[in-house]
Amino acid sequence: MNETLRWTRKDLLGIAPLDAPEIELILDTAESFLEVAERPIKKVPTLRGKGVINLFFEPSTRTRSSFELAEKRLSADSMNVSASTSALVKGESLLDTATNLQAMSPDLIIIRHQHPGVPHMLAKRLEAGVINAGDGAHEHPTQALLDALTIRRNKGRIKGLRVAIIGDIEHSRVVRSNIQLLNKLGAEVTIAGPRSMMPAAAHALGATVSYDLDEALEGRDVVMMLRTQLERHKRSLVPSVREYFKLFGLTHARLARAADDVIVMHPGPMNRGTEIASDVADGPASVILEQVANGVAVRMAVLYLLSTAATGAAPTAAGQSDKEPHAGDGAHRGES
Amino acid sequence: MSEGAARLIRGGRVVDPSQGIDGTFDVLIEDGKVVRIEERIEAPDGAEITDAEGLVVTPGLIDIHIHLREPGFEYKETVGTGVVSAAAGGFTAVACMANTAPVNDSRSVTEHILLEADRHPYARVYPIGAVSKGMAGEELAEIGEMASAGAVAFSDDGLPVMSSSLMRRAFQYAQHYDVPVIQHAEDLDLTGPGVMHEGEWSTRLGLPGIPGAAEDVMVARDLLLAEDTGGRYHVAHMSTGRALELVRLFRARGVNATCEVSPHHLLLTDQAVSDYGFATCTKMKPPLRAKADVEALIAGVVDGTVDCIASDHAPHHHDEKDVQFSAAPFGIVGLETTVSLLLDRLVHAGIIDLSRLIELLSTGPARVLGLEGGTLTPGSTADITLLALDREVTVDPGSFRSKGTSTPFSGWNLRGVAVGTMLAGVPVRLP
Numbered sequence: 001m002n003e004t005l006r007w008t009r010k011d012l013l014g015i016a017p018l019d020a021p022e023i024e025l026i027l028d029t030a031e032s033f034l035e036v037a038e039r040p041i042k043k044v045p046t047l048r049g050k051g052v053i054n055l056f057f058e059p060s061t062r063t064r065s066s067f068e069l070a071e072k073r074l075s076a077d078s079m080n081v082s083a084s085t086s087a088l089v090k091g092e093s094l095l096d097t098a099t100n101l102q103a104m105s106p107d108l109i110i111i112r113h114q115h116p117g118v119p120h121m122l123a124k125r126l127e128a129g130v131i132n133a134g135d136g137a138h139e140h141p142t143q144a145l146l147d148a149l150t151i152r153r154n155k156g157r158i159k160g161l162r163v164a165i166i167g168d169i170e171h172s173r174v175v176r177s178n179i180q181l182l183n184k185l186g187a188e189v190t191i192a193g194p195r196s197m198m199p200a201a202a203h204a205l206g207a208t209v210s211y212d213l214d215e216a217l218e219g220r221d222v223v224m225m226l227r228t229q230l231e232r233h234k235r236s237l238v239p240s241v242r243e244y245f246k247l248f249g250l251t252h253a254r255l256a257r258a259a260d261d262v263i264v265m266h267p268g269p270m271n272r273g274t275e276i277a278s279d280v281a282d283g284p285a286s287v288i289l290e291q292v293a294n295g296v297a298v299r300m301a302v303l304y305l306l307s308t309a310a311t312g313a314a315p316t317a318a319g320q321s322d323k324e325p326h327a328g329d330g331a332h333r334g335e336s
Numbered sequence: 337m338s339e340g341a342a343r344l345i346r347g348g349r350v351v352d353p354s355q356g357i358d359g360t361f362d363v364l365i366e367d368g369k370v371v372r373i374e375e376r377i378e379a380p381d382g383a384e385i386t387d388a389e390g391l392v393v394t395p396g397l398i399d400i401h402i403h404l405r406e407p408g409f410e411y412k413e414t415v416g417t418g419v420v421s422a423a424a425g426g427f428t429a430v431a432c433m434a435n436t437a438p439v440n441d442s443r444s445v446t447e448h449i450l451l452e453a454d455r456h457p458y459a460r461v462y463p464i465g466a467v468s469k470g471m472a473g474e475e476l477a478e479i480g481e482m483a484s485a486g487a488v489a490f491s492d493d494g495l496p497v498m499s500s501s502l503m504r505r506a507f508q509y510a511q512h513y514d515v516p517v518i519q520h521a522e523d524l525d526l527t528g529p530g531v532m533h534e535g536e537w538s539t540r541l542g543l544p545g546i547p548g549a550a551e552d553v554m555v556a557r558d559l560l561l562a563e564d565t566g567g568r569y570h571v572a573h574m575s576t577g578r579a580l581e582l583v584r585l586f587r588a589r590g591v592n593a594t595c596e597v598s599p600h601h602l603l604l605t606d607q608a609v610s611d612y613g614f615a616t617c618t619k620m621k622p623p624l625r626a627k628a629d630v631e632a633l634i635a636g637v638v639d640g641t642v643d644c645i646a647s648d649h650a651p652h653h654h655d656e657k658d659v660q661f662s663a664a665p666f667g668i669v670g671l672e673t674t675v676s677l678l679l680d681r682l683v684h685a686g687i688i689d690l691s692r693l694i695e696l697l698s699t700g701p702a703r704v705l706g707l708e709g710g711t712l713t714p715g716s717t718a719d720i721t722l723l724a725l726d727r728e729v730t731v732d733p734g735s736f737r738s739k740g741t742s743t744p745f746s747g748w749n750l751r752g753v754a755v756g757t758m759l760a761g762v763p764v765r766l767p
């Protein structure tokens with residue numbers, strides 16, 4: 001673990017502002033938190049007395065559960081606010097919502113919103129640290145970090161790896177955060193998908209652009225499939241699931257072009273038969289369930305690091321703690 | 337002074353592109369009209385003297401694309417606050433768009449705007465009527481009624497005229513009143529959910545993009561229809577290099593087409609959305625475009641293809657703009673930043689000379705809409721703007737006279753500012 005670098009940022013809004021040592025600090029910290037999940041009592045007192053609000057304007061069972069579990073394992077006092085229960089539906093402005101939440105003096109606010117830039121706007125106004133849990137098609141930094149942790153634990157490194165990210169590139173925040181992170185840690189990224197799902201200036205994302213799945217898979221060490229929600233687009237981007245799967249669905253046969261020891265990843269939830277065949281999703285190359293476990297550890301690391309920056313004092317991380325874990329009510333309740 | 341009295345503007349640098357004048361002259365005004373421009377004029381008995389030494393004297397500046405928001409949206413701007421903002425920015429006349437509530441699609445709304453303008457005599461107001469009833473894009477509005485009440489042009493600005501057949505009829509019919517049809521050129525179907533220029537920065541930021549083609553296909557369609565009908569076509573706030581190229585091409589074919597650009601499209605690119613951290617002062621329609629577009633527009637400003645510069649002053653309430661990028665309304669204010677921005681970034685930067693700038697801000701807009709003004713020829717109404725070319729200013733939205741404060745130019749240090757205006761020879765004193 002990098003002992004010399006201290007976390008100084010109030011917020012985690014994206015991968016864009018981070019440098020490689022900061023990313024590695026988060027990954028190293030997450031490694032130390034992975035061990036907590038192995039304990040019989042999966043809870044440490046690291047964030048005891050800290051208030052965390054999960055503010056989700058867009059439904060997200062996965063990411064929210066992962067954050068909630070991370071908060072519970074760190075003994076934080078957390079509260080969920082979702083769009084349906086917040087006053088937002090009654091016409092309250094986003095800023096009013098945020099300032100009302102600020103009045104509860106939380107230490108950290110986790111924000112998921114369907115539009116890019118919302119966490120950034122709120123972070124400027126809020127004293128609390130803000131963690132971007134996904135803003136539109138912009139960034140999803142904790143997803144990229146958990147993906148990086150998964151790659152590192154499987155491959156022992158990230159530098160020099162050849163990574164392909166496949167699917168609806170235009171509407172994916174996962175791809176934007178991942179390309180930046182992987183570039184910063186020295187991997188080589190190719191993105192591929194239907195032309196009608198590529199952003200206008202795909203090359204600006206910093207990856208090699210391909211429109212051919214087989215070409216994109218050739219010799220790859222890591223293949224990330226993106227969730228493709230054809231039904232979500234009012235405007236038809238591809239004619240049908242059947243045609244999509246023919247062009248870009250990952251099957252066992254097509255995966256043979258990748259490196260022998262390729263790992264296959266997916267941010268979930270998967271659409272089996274749309275972007276990925278079950279024989280791949282459940283096959284030996286799949287590390288999709290590891291991603292879920294790593295997600296909790298990464299979010300614990302981010303919560304911990306941000307809370308140290310927010311208070312100025314450094315609470316003890318799990319790996320450094322000599323104290324007995326606090327056996328509280330929220331130990332493991334199977335939220336994942 | 338009363339209109340009957342005389343005024344001598346002494347010792348200023350007179351720049352009037354309509355007469356090819358750029359030199360130090362005295363300007364004599366009597367009965368509200370320019371009488372003579374000569375090197376040395378003796379002040380007639382009783383004449384008031386304006387000492388313009390060190391200042392530039394130009395025909396009054398005209399902004400032909402602003403939103404006064406009245407009637408209906410007085411919380412954003414009123415005719416009163418809008419004309420004061422115009423005068424503070426150095427403008428003697430403005431043309432206001434029809435997207436009010438009710439829409440300016442009838443004689444009564446046009447007359448209401450002009451009545452309000454009479455009550456606030458800080459700048460002249462030329463209403464622009466709607467092309468279609470309610471700006472619904474279906475039936476022609478009563479263009480003749482509005483024209484006879486004082487509307488100088490017709491536009492559904494804020495919305496484009498999407499229907500090709502309606503646009504063709506508007507071109508045909510507007511010729512009876514010799515007025516141009518102004519188009520906010522945007523194919524809404526291509527825009528879709530877009531909120532910024534579709535390109536490198538929308539790609540990086542994950543924001544839905546508005547392709548340049550949304551403007552280009554509309555301009556191309558309109559130019560074809562203008563060619564077929566002989567109508568007068570004016571492209572509002574042109575933002576793409578390709579649309580400008582189309583205007584050039586069709587003008588060479590004899591089509592009666594003009595175009596305007598807005599200062600923000602000349603000075604900022606789509607990168608600003610990222611640089612300003614999703615700030616809504618970078619959200620307007622058309623959106624800030626790519627560098628190549630900016631360069632093409634500047635080339636059009638230099639080579640004469642661009643007829644005028646207009647601010648697209650589009651005030652919104654602070655609460656409306658102080659929201660997330662996607663939810664904010666499109667539009668920024670411009671009346672009080674245009675002159676300083678252009679003096680600093682175009683004239684002092686050596687891109688165009690002062691005479692060309694005055695052409696773009698006075699002679700050009702007057703010609704596009706067929707307004708009086710834009711000239712200091714003897715006999716013309718003495719609407720005049722005074723500029724201090726070297727005075728340094730810092731853009732401070734807190735000091736704006738407009739109700740709107742959203743601008744991406746806040747804090748910019750600029751050299752050159754308008755220091756006063758005259759209407760019919762009478763100095764405008766701001767309330």
Ligand SMILES: [Zn+2]
Binds near residue numbers: 621
């Ligand atoms: Zn417009």
